[in-house]
Amino acid sequence: MHISRNALQSFQFLLIMTVVTNFISEALGSQSEHTTTKKDQQNLYTKFRLYTDEGNCQIFVNQLETLDKCSFNASLPLVMIVHGWSVDGILESWIWKMAAALKSQHNQMNVIIADWLTLAHQHYPIAVQNTRTTGQEIAQFLEWLEETVQFSRSNAHLIGYSLGAHVSGFAGSFINGTKKIGRITGLDPAGPLFEGMSPTDRLSPDDANFVDAIHTFTKQHMGLSVGIKQPVAHFDFYPNGGTFQPGCHIMHVYNHIAQYGIAGITQTVKCAHERSVHLFIDSLLHKDKQSTAYWCTDINAFNKGLCLSCKKNRCNTLGYNIRQERLPKSRRLFLKTRAHMPFKVYHYQFKIHIINEIQGKPMAPAFTMSLAGTKKDANNLHIPLVESITGNKTYSFLITLDTDIGDLIMIKFKWEGAPVWANIWDTFQTIIPWTKVKSSDYFGCSSFPCLFQKTEQKTCNDSHCFNPLRNFNRAV
Incomplete structure (x- = not known):
């Protein structure tokens, strides 16, 4: 039953x-x-x-x-x-x-x-x-x-x-x-x-x-x-x-x-x-x-x-x-709190701006994120977007961690599941011009120009990224 x-x-x-x-x-x-x-x-x-x-x-x-x-x-x-x-x-x-x-x-x-x-x-x-x-x-x-x-x-x-x-x-x-x-x-x-x-x-x-x-x-x-x-x-x-x-x-x-x-x-x-x-x-x-x-x-x-x-x-x-x-x-x-003592969690805010128009219906969010900090790392975090994703729009969301990872060094995003959009790759190449991939596999974000991929994870380095912390807010 x-x-x-x-x-x-x-x-x-x-x-x-x-x-x-x-x-x-x-x-x-x-x-x-x-x-x-x-x-x-x-x-x-x-x-x-x-x-x-x-x-x-x-x-x-x-x-x-x-x-x-x-x-x-x-x-x-x-x-x-x-x-x-x-x-x-x-x-x-x-x-x-x-x-x-x-x-x-x-x-x-x-x-x-x-x-x-x-x-x-x-x-x-x-x-x-x-x-x-x-x-x-x-x-x-x-x-x-x-x-x-x-x-x-x-x-x-x-x-x-x-x-x-x-x-x-x-x-x-x-x-x-x-x-x-x-x-x-x-x-x-x-x-x-x-x-x-x-x-x-x-x-x-x-x-x-x-x-x-x-x-x-x-x-x-x-x-x-x-x-x-x-x-x-x-x-x-x-x-x-x-x-x-x-x-x-x-x-x-x-x-x-x-x-x-x-x-x-x-x-x-x-x-x-x-x-x-x-x-x-x-x-x-x-x-x-x-x-x-x-x-x-x-x-x-x-x-x-x-x-x-x-x-x-x-x-x-x-x-x-x-x-x-x-x-x-x-x-x-x-x-936010944990389910047991000590109840404290560390609150982090992230913003993502989808660059280009999306063809067809809005897509259900299916992202995970990994964070590298000065104290420790946090891997495979679910991104709790509660609405479907469309183009040319900024999304803000909250992530909580049980431990303090310190100052953020690197962010990795991973797109899971559904097909991604082919029509934004032209825009994305201008952000990371050294990347050579099929246009149907990726999409990007302007607030943190990192790389999303269906099967693997890549990150941008300091020479190719805008300020990665510009739209990152850490609260304790």
Whole structure:
């Protein structure tokens, strides 16, 4: 039996969304029974667990001795990890991985896990309503730290995943006073019941001095997506376009089972959604391989390599080490990543201009490219042109490499498959006059006057080429 790729993608999405859609009709409009006030701060639903090398230590609001017992240091920054909706009522393993990564790279900080499982382990729409309650409790916790040990909220960084991203936003909007929380990071903020809502009803740039978000699973089915698609921050990152992530297709379920055992099935289902978490952890663990993203109108323009510029702060670093800059309007940034850590790739833009008119119908692109760099070479790269080729037109495209090949020395193009045009050889001979070949086998490009051939590869040398780097843009 043959199952199409689209059908498999739909099946993967439906595994995630079935529970959501089953309960929306029964729970919309109902009110959560959980409320909290200033009077019952000692009985908050949220547990605040300070992460230490020995485990975790719970801090209780209005119990000052627990700060001393847990060795909370008010002079150090605070990073609070806020999980999302819980299906099984257990804190997920990524939470401890992120806490450990934060402490290993930045030991001089307090790392707290905001455990709101009591409110998150509910039917999804109920958990959505409970995000406000949890946000209020986190705000009360930060206010209590300010009142008792003079901890400044500007030194607090909330990292919220899925529903936890909106919890963090509500914490920022509920906190009293004119001063804001320092930073909020939203890791694939939840989409259902938040997409299209007003800024006061979801994470927004107004919730902290600086807000960043990473969107990794915004592929829509039945009008819903797991992660929110709209911008919700000062900088919104869309790795690989934000709709889906490499290595997360249902076809990779066997790889996940090999790595996680039977739990690999669950890992496959939530792979793209949770990729936001691992991209952030990656930014902590691989300081020498920070992923750079670029401001662009959409993924189509980015895939043409049109946005690889860092001038006027048009690029930024994804993850913990982001350049924090408040902007009057949300800025959408794009990048490509690998399927596993370290996720960083090197972005290269190329432009090809076809010189002459093409006889007959436009031809489907079938190019490969090999690059020779000062550090290493990259061979047989597929050129991702997405449109048919016609004459007298410039084509721009993006290629990504896992390793840095350094400065470009030589480019080799290879035309594969279909017949090439006979009528442009006269033009091409003026570019490389020393070449003696049959006119039906070749065609050329003006931006980099190299040689294309069906069966072998040739390159031009410095004495016969125009500037080979004129239409080559390297970005890291």
